[in-house]
Amino acid sequence: MIKAILKKELKDVFGSPLIYILAGLFCFMMGWLFFNYLQQAKNLSTVNIGQAVITPLFGNINFIFIFLSPLITMCSFAEEQKQHTLDLLLSSKLSLFQIVIGKFLAYFSMIFFMLIFTIIFPLILSFSGYNDWGVVLSSYAGVIFSIMAYLSVGLFCSSLTDNQIVAALLTFCFLLGSMLLVITVNATNNYIFALMIQYLTIPFHYEAFSKGIIRSYSIVYFICFIGFFFMLTIKSLQSRKW
Amino acid sequence: MMKYAIETKNLRKNYANHSALKEISFKVKQGSVHGFLGPNGAGKSTTMKILCGLIPQTSGEFHIEGEIGFLPEYPPLYGNMTVDNYLEFVLAIQKKEVSKNKIKDVKEKTGLKTVGNRLIGNLSKGFQQRVGIAQAIVHSPEIIILDEPTVGLDPVAVVEIRELIRSLKSDHTILFSSHQLHEVELLCSDITLINQGSVLISGALTDIQKKFTTQKSYKATIAHFDEEIKMKMIKEFNLDSIVIEGDVIEIFPHNTEMKKDIDQRLLITHYLAQETIGLLEFNEKKLDLEELFKRMTIEGV
Numbered sequence: 001m002i003k004a005i006l007k008k009e010l011k012d013v014f015g016s017p018l019i020y021i022l023a024g025l026f027c028f029m030m031g032w033l034f035f036n037y038l039q040q041a042k043n044l045s046t047v048n049i050g051q052a053v054i055t056p057l058f059g060n061i062n063f064i065f066i067f068l069s070p071l072i073t074m075c076s077f078a079e080e081q082k083q084h085t086l087d088l089l090l091s092s093k094l095s096l097f098q099i100v101i102g103k104f105l106a107y108f109s110m111i112f113f114m115l116i117f118t119i120i121f122p123l124i125l126s127f128s129g130y131n132d133w134g135v136v137l138s139s140y141a142g143v144i145f146s147i148m149a150y151l152s153v154g155l156f157c158s159s160l161t162d163n164q165i166v167a168a169l170l171t172f173c174f175l176l177g178s179m180l181l182v183i184t185v186n187a188t189n190n191y192i193f194a195l196m197i198q199y200l201t202i203p204f205h206y207e208a209f210s211k212g213i214i215r216s217y218s219i220v221y222f223i224c225f226i227g228f229f230f231m232l233t234i235k236s237l238q239s240r241k242w
Numbered sequence: 243m244m245k246y247a248i249e250t251k252n253l254r255k256n257y258a259n260h261s262a263l264k265e266i267s268f269k270v271k272q273g274s275v276h277g278f279l280g281p282n283g284a285g286k287s288t289t290m291k292i293l294c295g296l297i298p299q300t301s302g303e304f305h306i307e308g309e310i311g312f313l314p315e316y317p318p319l320y321g322n323m324t325v326d327n328y329l330e331f332v333l334a335i336q337k338k339e340v341s342k343n344k345i346k347d348v349k350e351k352t353g354l355k356t357v358g359n360r361l362i363g364n365l366s367k368g369f370q371q372r373v374g375i376a377q378a379i380v381h382s383p384e385i386i387i388l389d390e391p392t393v394g395l396d397p398v399a400v401v402e403i404r405e406l407i408r409s410l411k412s413d414h415t416i417l418f419s420s421h422q423l424h425e426v427e428l429l430c431s432d433i434t435l436i437n438q439g440s441v442l443i444s445g446a447l448t449d450i451q452k453k454f455t456t457q458k459s460y461k462a463t464i465a466h467f468d469e470e471i472k473m474k475m476i477k478e479f480n481l482d483s484i485v486i487e488g489d490v491i492e493i494f495p496h497n498t499e500m501k502k503d504i505d506q507r508l509l510i511t512h513y514l515a516q517e518t519i520g521l522l523e524f525n526e527k528k529l530d531l532e533e534l535f536k537r538m539t540i541e542g543v
Contacts, residue, residue: 007331008320012322083318083319090296093337
């Protein structure tokens with residue numbers, strides 16, 4: 001059953017010009033950033049190429065998807081509500097979880113497609129002797145976990161409204177707001193409170209991944225974060241029946 | 243024993259500020275076409291959504307004998323999909339296996355054979371409505387619920403959709419709501435009339451019409467008629483009155499004469515058929531659905 005909705009969503013995603021426009025813009029921005037980081041790295045003798053290019057490059061990928069994820073997920077449920085097709089899905093044999101997972105996997109495939117193009121950057125570095133593939137892989141893992149979290153927020157926000165723009169803005173505000181929590185951490189003198197707040201932010205967990213460190217609690221955090229927003233999305237869809 | 247496809251008992255639906263359904267109880271006979279009537283906001287769509295499991299009832303119960311195919315008021319269509327892909331998708335989410343033959347059959351039944359490769363968004367409203375009906379029957383449900391299937395269509399498309407519904411009659415039980423009362427009269431054997439969340443009347447259309455016909459009358463179109471003939475007829479046939487409107491007269495027989503109305507019709511038509519009057523047309527006037535709808539929902543009879 002998930003296959004049916006996944007197939008339909010994939011057709012929608014890859015049949016729309018949006019993905020190719022976004023992928024084109026994304027590749028252009030990443031290529032430009034990569035070139036600049038390489039130029040800067042030439043002048044630095046104390047740091048290695050991983051710290052000078054790979055870490056900021058993946059940091060930027062992560063940051064750019066805060067803007068791209070709302071654009072990708074804004075149609076998911078808002079459009080279904082607008083064209084009255086959500087009732088078709090809700091009255092079918094599909095469970096709410098299957099509907100959410102199907103859409104999530106389709107959007108993740110879209111992101112995966114865009115990320116594939118970034119493999120070229122570590123490959124280019126490898127020609128000049130870079131071989132710290134552990135950092136590259138953990139950075140990819142960090143980026144993928146973060147983007148999955150962004151998508152889960154986007155799906156939830158889209159289920160709240162039938163207006164795509166509102167859905168995109170809600171997602172963006174939520175993601176940006178969660179980033180700004182870090183400022184709250186800096187403002188407080190309470191160490192425990194600061195630790196708790198820090199733990200709730202996505203950048204804190206991503207940071208370790210970007211350094212090549214994979215912490216089990218960060219993986220647990222991302223799984224819980226995504227699961228929590230899946231649950232909220234399901235509740236939001238259920239609330240249509242109240 | 244009569245078998246029912248749908249049975250509802252005291253269905254109630256309350257929202258925060260108002261109750262959409264108060265007491266909805268009615269039965270839909272298996273194999274029948276059942277009209278579900280009521281003014282806007284009466285609770286038709288809410289009842290249909292409850293029956294399809296899209297929203298839960300606050301209280302009361304209902305029993306459905308078999309699977310349901312549902313066409314909501316706004317057909318759930320993906321404009322960027324072709325008709326074939328859309329029907330395949332609907333079949334896949336309603337049943338596990340997708341059969342190309344099934345889709346072919348449904349397209350043939352609903353007259354979509356020629357538009358299988360076209361995008362739904364590019365089809366006319368009439369064809370889109372056909373696609374909506376096709377998605378409701380593609381998984382072979384025993385019961386089809388159609389919420390205002392002819393709304394917003396041009397007269398030609400209305401006739402086409404009516405014929406389509408009529409053709410589905412043999413394989414399915416159909417419950418459908420409509421504002422086109424003439425439509426309901428032509429298609430339905432039974433009706434349920436609701437207003438403000440309550441059932442006003444439910445049953446066989448002919449029984450309801452009989453029940454609410456308080457005074458029988460005959461309408462005749464005649465070539466020549468005047469007061470003298472009118473008085474003569476009233477006296478001769480013991481009539482209550484005759485109303486003249488141009489070349490049409492409405493004859494109200496005396497209530498006591500109604501038992502032998504067949505004889506009376508023969509006598510009256512025979513009388514009107516004489517050369518000096520000239521009978522052109524003669525009908526027994528029945529209470530039409532429009533009048534019944536008006537009387538029950540507006541006048542509150």
